[in-house]
Amino acid sequence: MELIVEDAVIVTMAAGAGPAGAMLVRDGRIAAVGPPGEVHAAASPGAQTVRLDGATVVPGLIDAHCHVSNVGYLAAGADCSQPSAPGIPEIQARLREAAGRTPEGSWVTGSGYVEYKLRERRHPTRAELDAAVPDRPAVLYHTSLHACVLNTAALREAGLKDGQPDPPGGALGRDSQGRLDGVVFEGPMFALFERNFRHDLTRMSAAQRAHLVESAGRYFAGLGVTAACDADMRRDTLTAFAEADEAGALRPRIYGLVVHDQVDWLVSSGLRGRRSGRLAAEAVKIWSDGGMSSRTAAIHGTYPVPPYGSGILFFDLPELTAMVRDLDAQGFQVCIHAQGDRAIETVLDAYATVLAGASGNPRRHRIEHGGAMYPPMIARAAELGIVVASQPGFFSTLGDGFAEAFPGTSDQLYPFASWLRAGMTVAGSSDAPVITADPLLGIRDAILRRTGEGRVLGPAERLPARDALAIYTRGAAFAMHRENEIGSLEPGKLADFVVLDANPLEIDAERIGGVRVLATLIGGAPVYQAGDIFPG
Ligand SMILES: [Zn+2]
DSSP: OEEEEEEEEEOOOOTTOOOBSEEEEETTEEEEEESHHHHHHHSOTTOEEEEEEEEEEEEOEEEEEEOHHHHHHHTTSEEOOTTTSOSHHHHHHHHHHHHHHSOTTSOEEEEEEOGGGSTTOSOOOHHHHHHHSOSSOEEEEETTSSEEEEOHHHHHHHTOOTTOOOOTTEEEEEOTTSOEEEEEEEHHHHHHHHHHHHHHHHHSOHHHHHHHHHHHHHHHHHTTEEEEEEEEEOHHHHHHHHHHHHTTOOOSEEEEEEEGGGHHHHHHHTOSEEOSSSEEEEEEEEEOBOOTTTTOSOOSSOOSSTTOSSOOBOSOHHHHHHHHHHHHHTTOEEEEEEOSHHHHHHHHHHHHHHHTTSSSOTTOOEEEEOTTOOHHHHHHHHHHTOEEEEOTTHHHHHHHHHHHHOTTTGGGSSOHHHHHHTTOOEEEOOOTTSSOOOHHHHHHHHHHOBOTTSOBSOGGGOOOHHHHHHIIIIIHHHHTTOTTTSSSOOTTSBOOEEEESSOTTTSOGGGGGGOOEEEEEETTEEEEESSSOSOO
16 A cells, blocks of 8 residues: 655655655555655555645654553553642542552552652652551552652551661661651662562453553554653563564554563563564663662762762672673673763773673663763763663753752753764653653753753753754664664655654744644554544
């Protein structure tokens, strides 16, 4: 089947090319793109024509780092994000409501809050969760997924007791009497999330698992996302994605970053590599430190805000180097979460050792986030050819917290312009469900770098609009070894594209957040559309 798209502003993102007026899609790939006359001449007589009334077409947007299955899982619980739940009473009401529809044996779950965005400007407490859900375990995840709050029943079930010391790799919040206040940071929080998610996944029927994958896919497709790296892929989720792929139910193309402790399983599972055009697992994920918004990223010096300290580093250099060396030798692309400067230095040291003697960085080993990558580290990362997958959308959602936690260096955080100037490949991403997966907000924030309260963090690091779009298309495609197939609209590439009601390269950046996605197509087929623009 052939499809001609015309009466459109087609932003191809091909190197050096301006917008085209028409595009021909044949068998799921782009057959021609250019002036309407040329495109029609290349088409067969039976080709179907869709006129877009001047709408803008951009390459399918790619989210190089998010947590697709977590999005599907948390979507079933209570939305406790701000501004939708502005204070603790609203969070309590939503947890109470979620309790009514949570099956017995599963924890009542809420997510998405940021303590400094709440009216109370603090974490909710165990007592406040008890007031909402008194008789069964309840958990409220911080949006960073590096912290959570538990009620008393959940603390009991998790085996956490007043008077116990902080567990290794984590911290427990305490009230003025030293009693646990319910807040859990890092290591034990990850363990709890995993335990709950895994537990709930195993209790799901095949139909419920399919629903989880489907609802995540619908969410991303509606935002114009045609491919996503799932940065937390494990045995059960990769299996659920493979089931969905088998059933033809995957919408965005999924590129799995499989968690490092599941690599042995992956190698023996038959799911390593490219399973289909929609599902691949070729990369491995390692966490080297904590989060920025939870103030647990491993930094030099100490945080001036709670929980204070210098953050948490999960592996020392010899351990990390050994892991990277082993994975590199097995042919995996390695993607390491590193936020604080102390973590990023450790990761660069490990990469430098493993890549010594290689020509460049052939497997495209990545740093995920790279928040506090200060100038000397940028030069080193560029020299090593490290790819960085980062999240401009953090500025408007979490940026005021960064300014408090990094009072002296907040202008240097997430240095998008410096990365590009140094010649690094930068991949745009959301880290959803940490923040919304909306790539248009990410593009806007890459241009404006403005926080929720209106300060601009690092004006010199703002990107021109074309570069902002490029990180979500070409850059992200490179970061997942797919630059020959996606990331720009050029003949031979897959027909993954998005129809927008305005051109983000032309309008005032302030307006980009309000641009509407009219349709999302993958391989030339609509996976989302606002009306009946494309034949089904
Ligand atoms: Zn992440």
